[in-house]
Amino acid sequence: MQQVFYKYQGTGNDFVMIDNRQQTFNKQDTKRIAFLCDRRFGIGADGLILLENHPDLDFKMVYYNADGNESSMCGNGGRCLVAFAKHLGVITENAVFEAIDGLHHAVVDGDIIRLQMQDVNTIEKHSKHVFLNTGSPHHVQFEEQIEDFDIKTKGATIRYGEPYNEAGSNVNFVKKISNQIFAVRTYERGVEDETLSCGTGVTAVALAMHALNETDKNLITLQVQGGELQVSFDVENGIYKNVWLIGPATFVYKGSI
Numbered sequence: 353m354q355q356v357f358y359k360y361q362g363t364g365n366d367f368v369m370i371d372n373r374q375q376t377f378n379k380q381d382t383k384r385i386a387f388l389c390d391r392r393f394g395i396g397a398d399g400l401i402l403l404e405n406h407p408d409l410d411f412k413m414v415y416y417n418a419d420g421n422e423s424s425m426c427g428n429g430g431r432c433l434v435a436f437a438k439h440l441g442v443i444t445e446n447a448v449f450e451a452i453d454g455l456h457h458a459v460v461d462g463d464i465i466r467l468q469m470q471d472v473n474t475i476e477k478h479s480k481h482v483f484l485n486t487g488s489p490h491h492v493q494f495e496e497q498i499e500d501f502d503i504k505t506k507g508a509t510i511r512y513g514e515p516y517n518e519a520g521s522n523v524n525f526v527k528k529i530s531n532q533i534f535a536v537r538t539y540e541r542g543v544e545d546e547t548l549s550c551g552t553g554v555t556a557v558a559l560a561m562h563a564l565n566e567t568d569k570n571l572i573t574l575q576v577q578g579g580e581l582q583v584s585f586d587v588e589n590g591i592y593k594n595v596w597l598i599g600p601a602t603f604v605y606k607g608s609i
């Protein structure tokens with residue numbers, strides 16, 4: 353059976369989107385999901401996302417990494433799914449939807465999608481890195497030579513090493529540009545390579561930079577390989593609340609396979 357799909361990207365983090373409101377997609381077929389995400393044999397994407405009905409909210413998000421496995425929250429994917437929901441007429445300017453990590457509010461402002469992320473109350477500060485969960489697990493560490501750096505090899509070593517092992521973590525390398533601007537490159541678990549952008553990753557970097565006193569701002573610009581994102585937040589007693597991931601989400605093409 354032919355599968356109709358839509359391709360979206362958010363700062364170069366790209367996704368196959370499928371309207372699964374009729375529950376026709378076979379979620380058990382991990383190999384097929386990996387095939388659809390394969391850049392040589394399939395459509396090609398960092399992940400695949402299903403838009404499903406929800407009994408009380410606007411819709412439900414189901415996210416799979418490019419390896420075919422369902423995974424934790426995808427920030428850029430969530431923003432792209434909101435743009436897709438608007439295209440389908442499921443929402444207009446505002447959305448409330450359920451993802452694997454809970455409820456998310458979102459606002460559409462032209463091409464810019466603002467997505468509220470989960471509150472973060474634990475930020476682990478280690479001697480050479482910070483670890484936190486922004487819906488997905490993120491290792492954050494500074495790297496001065498960020499432009500000329502083997503992200504795939506270095507990222508994989510950290511992702512598969514102690515303490516993460518097989519379950520893994522996404523790995524973000526950060527260079528401070530100014531008090532408000534940070535450059536980020538991310539190795540993504542489940543893609544097992546660098547992606548051009550990671551939404552939960554830049555959220556983790558923004559909060560980590562604030563927690564490390566590298567910035568006193570609560571609106572941070574993150575320069576990623578595929579463009580620019582912003583993260584805003586409030587802090588109350590060490591708890592990061594009202595966290596928003598802000599940036600473009602763009603329709604690329606529609607097809608069937």
Ligand SMILES: N[C@@H](CCC[C@H](N)C(=O)O)C(=O)O
Nearest residue numbers: 423426427428488550551552
């Ligand atoms: N690209 C995503 C993160 C997707 C999840 C990640 N690969 C994982 O399995 O933890 C984003 O934009 O947040």
